[in-house]
Amino acid sequence: MKFVLIGVSAFLVASAAVVGAVIMVMGMSMTMGGHMAMMGGQGSNPDEETPVQGVTQVRIRDFAFQPANIVIDAGQTVTWTNEDNIGHTLTSDEGDALDSEILGEGESFSFTFTQPREYRYHCTPxxxxxxxxxxRAPLPSP
Ligand SMILES: [Cu+2]
Incomplete structure (x- = not known):
C-alpha cells in the first residue's frame, strides 16, 4: 500500500512537472509572439520623417528603413542593407521600379534612379x- 502511494505521488509530481513545462513553453511562445508582433508593427513611415539629403545608404533595421525619407539627385545610386536577421524586400508601391528579392541578413540591394520623381516603396512581408x-532633376549646367 505504501509503495502504491509513493508510485501515485511520483506520478502526480511528474504530471505537474510536465504541465508546468507545457505552460511555461506556451507562455514563452506567447510572449515571443507578442514581441515579434510588436517589432513587426513598428515599421517606418516616410511621411512622419524629415526628408534627409545626401544619404544614399539606407539601413533596414528593426523592421524599419533608416532613414525612410531621402532626397537624392537623378543619376545617384541608393543601396539598402538588411541588418535584421529576418528577410525584407524593397518593393515599389506602384509600378515595378523597385522590385528586390527577399534580402537576408547582411544582404544589399542597389538601384540607380534616373527619373526625377517620388519613389514610394515598402517591404512585401x-x-x-x-x-x-x-x-530631384539634375541642375541645369551653367
Ligand atoms: Cu520586412
Whole structure:
C-alpha cells in the first residue's frame, strides 16, 4: 500500500512537472509572439520623417528603413542593407521600379534612379515598413 502511494505521488509530481513545462513553453511562445508582433508593427513611415539629403545608404533595421525619407539627385545610386536577421524586400508601391528579392541578413540591394520623381516603396512581408526616395532633376549646367 505504501509503495502504491509513493508510485501515485511520483506520478502526480511528474504530471505537474510536465504541465508546468507545457505552460511555461506556451507562455514563452506567447510572449515571443507578442514581441515579434510588436517589432513587426513598428515599421517606418516616410511621411512622419524629415526628408534627409545626401544619404544614399539606407539601413533596414528593426523592421524599419533608416532613414525612410531621402532626397537624392537623378543619376545617384541608393543601396539598402538588411541588418535584421529576418528577410525584407524593397518593393515599389506602384509600378515595378523597385522590385528586390527577399534580402537576408547582411544582404544589399542597389538601384540607380534616373527619373526625377517620388519613389514610394515598402517591404512585401511587412507592409508597415514604408520608405520614400525623392529624386530631384539634375541642375541645369551653367
Ligand atoms: Cu520586412
Amino acid at each position: 511587412h507592409p508597415n515598413m514604408q520608405g520614400l526616395v525623392t529624386v
